[in-house]
Amino acid sequence: METETEVKYNFIQTNQDLTRVLGEIEKESIISVDTEGSAYNPYEAKLLLLQIATKDNAFVIDCGQVDISPLKPVLEANRPIKIIQNAKYDYSLLKVQAGITLGNLFDTMLAERILTCGISREISLKTLAEKYLGQKIDKSIREDFSNPRNPALRGKFTKVQLDYAASDAIVLREIFEQQYRQLRGEGLIETAKLEFATVPAVAEMEIRGSLIDKEKWRSHISELGKKRDQINKEIQDDIRHLAPYTQVDLFGKESDTVNLDSPLQLLGVFKKLGENLPNTSEAILQKTKHPLAKKLLEYRAYEKMITSFGESILEKISPITGRLHPDFLQLGADTGRFACNNPNLQQIPADSGFRSCFIATPGYKLITADYSQIELRIMAEVSEDPAFLKAFKEDLDLHSLTASQMFRVPLEKVNKDKRFQAKSINFGLMYGRGPVSLSNQIGLSVDESKKLLDVYFASYKKVKRWLDDVGRSAIRNGGVRTLGGRRRLFSLPDRSHPDYDKLMSAIERQGKNMPIQGTSADITKYALAYIHNEFKDRKLDAYLIHTVHDEIVAEAREDIVDQVAVLIEEMMVKAGEKLLKKVPVKVDIHVSNCWEKG
DNA sequence: GGGCCGAGCCAC
DNA sequence: AAACGTGGCTCGGCCC
Numbered sequence: 001m002e003t004e005t006e007v008k009y010n011f012i013q014t015n016q017d018l019t020r021v022l023g024e025i026e027k028e029s030i031i032s033v034d035t036e037g038s039a040y041n042p043y044e045a046k047l048l049l050l051q052i053a054t055k056d057n058a059f060v061i062d063c064g065q066v067d068i069s070p071l072k073p074v075l076e077a078n079r080p081i082k083i084i085q086n087a088k089y090d091y092s093l094l095k096v097q098a099g100i101t102l103g104n105l106f107d108t109m110l111a112e113r114i115l116t117c118g119i120s121r122e123i124s125l126k127t128l129a130e131k132y133l134g135q136k137i138d139k140s141i142r143e144d145f146s147n148p149r150n151p152a153l154r155g156k157f158t159k160v161q162l163d164y165a166a167s168d169a170i171v172l173r174e175i176f177e178q179q180y181r182q183l184r185g186e187g188l189i190e191t192a193k194l195e196f197a198t199v200p201a202v203a204e205m206e207i208r209g210s211l212i213d214k215e216k217w218r219s220h221i222s223e224l225g226k227k228r229d230q231i232n233k234e235i236q237d238d239i240r241h242l243a244p245y246t247q248v249d250l251f252g253k254e255s256d257t258v259n260l261d262s263p264l265q266l267l268g269v270f271k272k273l274g275e276n277l278p279n280t281s282e283a284i285l286q287k288t289k290h291p292l293a294k295k296l297l298e299y300r301a302y303e304k305m306i307t308s309f310g311e312s313i314l315e316k317i318s319p320i321t322g323r324l325h326p327d328f329l330q331l332g333a334d335t336g337r338f339a340c341n342n343p344n345l346q347q348i349p350a351d352s353g354f355r356s357c358f359i360a361t362p363g364y365k366l367i368t369a370d371y372s373q374i375e376l377r378i379m380a381e382v383s384e385d386p387a388f389l390k391a392f393k394e395d396l397d398l399h400s401l402t403a404s405q406m407f408r409v410p411l412e413k414v415n416k417d418k419r420f421q422a423k424s425i426n427f428g429l430m431y432g433r434g435p436v437s438l439s440n441q442i443g444l445s446v447d448e449s450k451k452l453l454d455v456y457f458a459s460y461k462k463v464k465r466w467l468d469d470v471g472r473s474a475i476r477n478g479g480v481r482t483l484g485g486r487r488r489l490f491s492l493p494d495r496s497h498p499d500y501d502k503l504m505s506a507i508e509r510q511g512k513n514m515p516i517q518g519t520s521a522d523i524t525k526y527a528l529a530y531i532h533n534e535f536k537d538r539k540l541d542a543y544l545i546h547t548v549h550d551e552i553v554a555e556a557r558e559d560i561v562d563q564v565a566v567l568i569e570e571m572m573v574k575a576g577e578k579l580l581k582k583v584p585v586k587v588d589i590h591v592s593n594c595w596e597k598g
Numbered sequence: 599g600g601g602c603c604g605a606g607c608c609a610c
Numbered sequence: 611a612a613a614c615g616t617g618g619c620t621c622g623g624c625c626c
Contacts, residue, residue, distance in 0.1 A: 261621060263605070281606070283611055304607055308619055333616050337610085344618045347609040375610090431614040440612080505613065513615040517610090521616095549610045549616085 009051075009058035009166035013065050021052065021059045022070055025080065028054050032083040032172035033075070033102070035090045036165055038145050038153055042092035042207065043320040048145060048152060049162075050094075051169035058166050064155035068098060078104040083172045085109050085125045087196075088330070091203040101200065101536075108172055110195045111179040113331040114188050118479065118489035125168060132175045137167070191486045191522075195330065198525045201532035201544055202328050208543040208555075209323035210345070210358050210595075214314060217357040221310045228302035232260060235295050242272045260299055309354050313343045328547070335514050336486045336521035337549060346548045358546075358553075358595035365561040365591055368598075369568050370551035371523070371576065372586040373398065375430055378519045380583045382483070383466035387459060392583045399423040405459045406452065425456050429467065430516045432509030467512050474511020475504065481515065483579040484522030488514045519579060520550055526575035527552060534567055546595070553595055565589050 012018055025031050032053040037045035050061040050068055061068060075082070075094070084090050087107040094100040112123040129135045145152055152161055183192050236257050258265050263280045270277050273292065277284050282300075285293040317324055324343065332339020340346045348354050360366045376398060380388035387405065391398040403414040403422035414422075421442045428438055439449035457464040474480045479489040490510065493503040524547060531552065535542050542556035542564045552572065556564035569587050576585030590598035 259622085263622075278611080279605080281611070300606080304620085307621075308608065312619085329617090332618090335616060337616060339617050341618060344609080347607090347618065349608065350610090428614070431616095433615085434613045436612065437614055441614095502613085509613080509615065517616060520610095551610085 007058075007163040007167050007170070009053075009060050009162075009170075011162060012059050012061040015067055015070075018061065018066050018068070018070060021061065022074065024057060024059075025052055025054060025071075025074055028080045030055075030081045030083065030106075030173075030176075032169045032176070033090060034084065034165070034169040034172070035093050036145055037089075037093045037097070038150075040089070040146075041318075041325070042089075042096040043318060043325075045093055045097065046153060047093055047097040048155075049157070049165050051165050053166070053169040053173060055173065058170050060162050060166050062155060062157070063098075068100070072098075072100050075100050076103045080104075081106055083108060083176045085128070085168070085172060085175075087199050088203045088206075091200060092207055095203065095207060103200075105196045105199055106176055106180075106192075107196055107199060108175045108179060110199070110331060111176075111183060111192055114191050114195060114486070115179065115182055115186070116489070117331070117336075117487060118334045119491050125171070128175050129171045132178045133171055135171060137164070137171075186487070187485060188487060191336075191484060194484060194522065194525055194529070197529040197533075198330060200536075201528040202330050204532060205528075205544045205546065206325050206328060208545050209318070209321060209325040210545050211323050211361055212314065212317060213357045213359045213594075214317075217314060217354070218311075220353045220357065221306055224302050224305050224310075228299060228306060231295055231299045231302065235260065235292065235299065238292060238295075239269055239273075242269060260296065261303065266296070305349065305354075308347075309349060316343050333517075333521075334488050335518040336482065336484075336488075336525075337517060338521070338524075338547060345546060356594045356596060360555050360593050364555045364557055365593060366545075366595055367554045367556060367561065367565045367568055368551065368590045368592070368595055369553070369565075369572060370588055370597060371520070371572065372588055374520050374523065374550045374576070374585075375516050376426060377576075377580060377583045377585065378483070378516050379430065379463065379466075381580045382470075382515060382519075383460075383463045384582065385460050385462035385466075388463065389582060395584075395586075399426060402426055402456070402459075406455050421452065422456075425453065429463065430513055432467070432471070432512045470515060471508035471511050474507055474514075480511045482518035482522050483515070484519060484526075486518050486522060488518065523575050523579055524550060524552070526578055527572040530571040530575055531568055534571060540564060540567075561591055565591050 012021055034051040035047060036049040037047055039045035047063045050063055052059050052061070074080070081104050082102055083106045085107070086109045087102065087105045091102045094102060108128060109123045112128060126137045129137045183189050239258065258269055260266065266280045267277060270290070270292070273290060275288060275290055277288065282297065285297050313324070324345070326340050326345050327342045329339040329341065338346070377392055380392055387401070388398070391401050399419050399422045400411060400414045402425070403418040404411045406422060407418050424438060424441050435446050435450040435453055438453065439446045442449065444452070470480060474490055475492065478492060479487050481487045490507045492507065493500050497503060528544065528547060531544060531554070534540070540556065541560065542554060544552065544554050546553035552568065554564065554568060569589050572587045573585050588598060590596060
């Protein structure tokens with residue numbers, strides 16, 4: 001259908017031909033790189049092709065026939081810069097299958113995310129080629145490589161496959177040129193450098209993965225299962241007199257149990273019990289006096305644990321490594337935070353026995369390191385509020401101090417209740433929280449909560465001013481930035497939009513939150529990059545394995561673990577101090593056999 | 599039987 | 611249910 005310009009490249013099938021490639025790319029300051037593997041998972045994938053493009057030449061290397069190790073020094077060196085789309089994939093594939101660790105990357109996928117953060121998530125190579133070159137790319141050719149019957153897996157490539165492989169590398173140059181100009185013009189070079197430096201750290205985390213104590217995990221699930229079944233039985237006994245229910249099986253038989261996971265069925269049961277509920281959400285159930293509501297909440301808590309964190313996570317353990325290798329999405333959130341999936345290790349319950357099943361490799365220990373109150377420290381930094389700054393400089397308990405000021409009682413007279421209320425406000429601020437939602441958490445009326453907020457802002461005038469300013473600037477400028485320079489754009493709704501006010505206030509809240517959450521993400525990423533570089537430069541038997549927003553988990557051989565823990569702490573503090581100048585940075589470190597905070 | 603979506607709920 | 615920010619996973623339920 002579409003017209004395609006002839007793709008010019010050299011197909012490299014012998015070691016002798018590779019010498020020519022090497023000679024040519026050694027002179028370059030920038031090259032484009034792409035790889036084709038037979039699977040997404042670097043442990044399962046066979047490295048099929050390595051494509052390298054210079055400004056006016058391109059090479060497609062048949063990795064089945066050619067030993068690519070002569071390219072190792074060039075690919076690992078700082079020069080030339082390697083332009084790559086989704087460099088984490090190529091880094092991992094080359095590391096696992098060829099022992100090559102790519103150095104000095106420019107990732108066009110991450111660059112696009114940085115440039116369009118908040119207004120687009122279209123970052124595929126297909127999209128970029130169209131956007132920057134007006135060129136159409138057919139991705140179905142590449143997908144062929146994952147088919148075990150594809151002759152390409154035995155080194156028999158069609159011309160079309162090779163053409164596409166070459167053009168994938170060739171188009172990167174023009175995308176890079178344009179993206180680079182934009183990044184510079186929009187003050188986003190620092191953010192781009194940070195993201196690119198973070199790529200190897202992230203790839204290494206995924207490659208190393210986490211070891212799980214399966215026996216312990218299973219026995220934990222089975223304990224939870226017993227408790228869930230007990231509650232389910234109690235509930236079914238309680239409501240059996242209401243049967244038969246409306247649901248029927250394939251043979252027309254009426255069921256005598258209710259599916260507690262079906263909101264529809266539950267509403268029916270509550271109706272028979274004389275409770276007309278709008279839905280079965282947690283909020284509604286909490287306000288429903290009938291004892292069934294309470295039991296149901298208990299059932300749900302167990303059910304959630306079992307279904308979300310039970311066997312399904314064990315199924316993701318790699319048969320090759322025996323470990324979990326989740327997909328860390330470096331720019332998963334518009335604030336710059338990571339997201340994580342397959343499985344999402346950022347939502348493992350904090351206190352229910354699952355985390356202690358993440359264990360160190362025999363002969364190693366785990367280091368769990370997290371920033372202490374990093375978001376509130378960022379709030380102090382950006383607002384320059386004297387009371388906030390003082391609290392952190394003097395290492396005081398900020399929440400108690402807040403309570404003391406708000407309620408005008410001496411510090412030692414602050415009780416748990418008052419501290420909790422102060423803490424709720426301190427954290428709520430960062431979400432743009434209002435009196436209604438605050439009242440629900442702390443059990444006061446909306447009016448009382450409103451007064452509390454007024455008192456709070458009277459004590460912390462500069463916090464109030466900063467929040468108001470940044471909320472307004474989100475709307476005026478259509479975007480906000482972190483201390484690291486990262487930007488999030490907002491698409492403002494049309495004035496005629498039916499939900500105009502609602503959407504605008506949501507943007508204000510997002511505008512208030514982004515500099516805080518995003519600066520925290522900046523700091524964690526600097527830390528990951530620093531730590532990765534130290535491990536690499538010092539050739540330490542130590543590995544990053546996990547990160548959860550303000551937390552970094554690593555493992556190190558037992559005999560060096562204490563040194564490595566100190567190193568991690570130093571690097572995390574260094575990263576924090578890069579962006580926080582007015583407030584001290586504090587890191588809590590814990591060394592143990594499993595994933596746990598001290 | 600797969601895709602999509604909302605409800606509900608886990609993390610920070 | 612929410613005038614509390616950022617995500618992902620599982621389920622029921624609906625659609626094609």
